Amino acid sequence: MNRVHLLPSLDAHAHFRPGRTPAELAPAGAVLAMTGSLDEAAQAVGRRDALVAWGVGCHPRVPRAQAGFDRDRFAGLVARTAIIGEIGLDSGARIPLDTQLRTFRAALEVVAELPRVVSIHSYRATGLVLEELRRRPVAVPVLHWWTGTAPETRLAVSLGCYFSVHSQVARRSQFRTAVPAERVLVESDHGWADPPAAIPCRVEWVEHLMGQQLRLDAAQVRRLAWRNLGALVDQTGVRELLPPGMAAILDRVAAETVPPVAKQMPLPTG
Numbered sequence: 001m002n003r004v005h006l007l008p009s010l011d012a013h014a015h016f017r018p019g020r021t022p023a024e025l026a027p028a029g030a031v032l033a034m035t036g037s038l039d040e041a042a043q044a045v046g047r048r049d050a051l052v053a054w055g056v057g058c059h060p061r062v063p064r065a066q067a068g069f070d071r072d073r074f075a076g077l078v079a080r081t082a083i084i085g086e087i088g089l090d091s092g093a094r095i096p097l098d099t100q101l102r103t104f105r106a107a108l109e110v111v112a113e114l115p116r117v118v119s120i121h122s123y124r125a126t127g128l129v130l131e132e133l134r135r136r137p138v139a140v141p142v143l144h145w146w147t148g149t150a151p152e153t154r155l156a157v158s159l160g161c162y163f164s165v166h167s168q169v170a171r172r173s174q175f176r177t178a179v180p181a182e183r184v185l186v187e188s189d190h191g192w193a194d195p196p197a198a199i200p201c202r203v204e205w206v207e208h209l210m211g212q213q214l215r216l217d218a219a220q221v222r223r224l225a226w227r228n229l230g231a232l233v234d235q236t237g238v239r240e241l242l243p244p245g246m247a248a249i250l251d252r253v254a255a256e257t258v259p260p261v262a263k264q265m266p267l268p269t270g
C-alpha cells in the first residue's frame with residue numbers, strides 16, 4: 001500500500017503454491033488465489049490467511065488435474081471456500097476437449113447449486129466458454145484474461161459475466177466500449193514461482209492501464225475493483241467464507257460515502 005492508496009491492492013487471479021507461509025504471502029496484498037488441481041485445492045482451502053482467498057480449481061491445461069477430477073470431491077471443497085478457480089476450457093491444450101468439457105460442465109453444475117465467485121480460463125475457447133455459460137447460467141462467472149471478440153464480449157456482458165483484466169489485455173478497446181466499469185476486476189495471473197511481493201506493483205500497472213480506458217485515476221480503479229468484488233460477494237452470498245481481513249475491507253468500502261465511480265456508458269443490450 002502506498003500513500004496514494006487507502007486500500008490494499010486487489011488481485012482477482014494469481015497462483016501461489018499452497019505451501020507458502022503466511023509471512024511470504026503478506027506482501028502480496030489481497031488476492032484471489034487460484035489452484036490448478038483438487039489435490040492443490042485440498043491443501044489450500046483449510047488455510048486461514050488474512051487477505052488471501054483460496055479457490056478450488058481444475059486447470060484445463062493440467063492433464064493430471066483433469067484426469068483426477070471428481071465432482072463430489074470438488075463439491076466438498078467448494079463448500080468450504082468463496083472462490084472457484086481456475087476452471088475453464090483451452091483449445092490450445094493437449095487434453096482432449098471432451099475431457100475438458102466434462103470437467104467444466106460438472107463444475108458449473110456444482111456452482112449452480114453452490115453460488116461462488118468463479119474465475120474462468122478461456123484461452124482460444126472464448127466462444128465455447130460462453131456457449132457453456134449460456135447452457136448452464138451460474139452466479140457469478142468472472143472471465144479471466146479475456147480475449148474474446150467485441151460481439152463475444154457483449155454476449156458475455158449480457159450473460160452477467162465480470163472480467164478480471166490482465167496487463168496483456170488491458171488496452172483492448174472492448175474494455176472501454178463493451179464492458180461496464182461495474183464489471184471490471186484487476187488481475188496479475190502471477191505464477192507459482194514468482195515472488196508474492198511483486199503482486200502489488202503488477203496490479204498497480206493494470207490499474208493505470210484500465211484508468212486510461214475508464215478515464216479514472218489508478219486509486220479510483222482500485223476502489224472500483226473493491227466495490228465490484230463486493231457486488232460479487234453480495235450476489236453469491238459468500239461473505240462468511242471470505243478471509244476476515246478481506247471481508248472487513250469490503251464492509252469499509254460498502255460504508256463509504258464517496259459517490260460511486262461509474263463510467264458514463266449505457267449497459268450494452270445485445
Ligand SMILES: [Zn+2]
Nearest residue numbers: 015034086189
Ligand atoms: Zn491462472
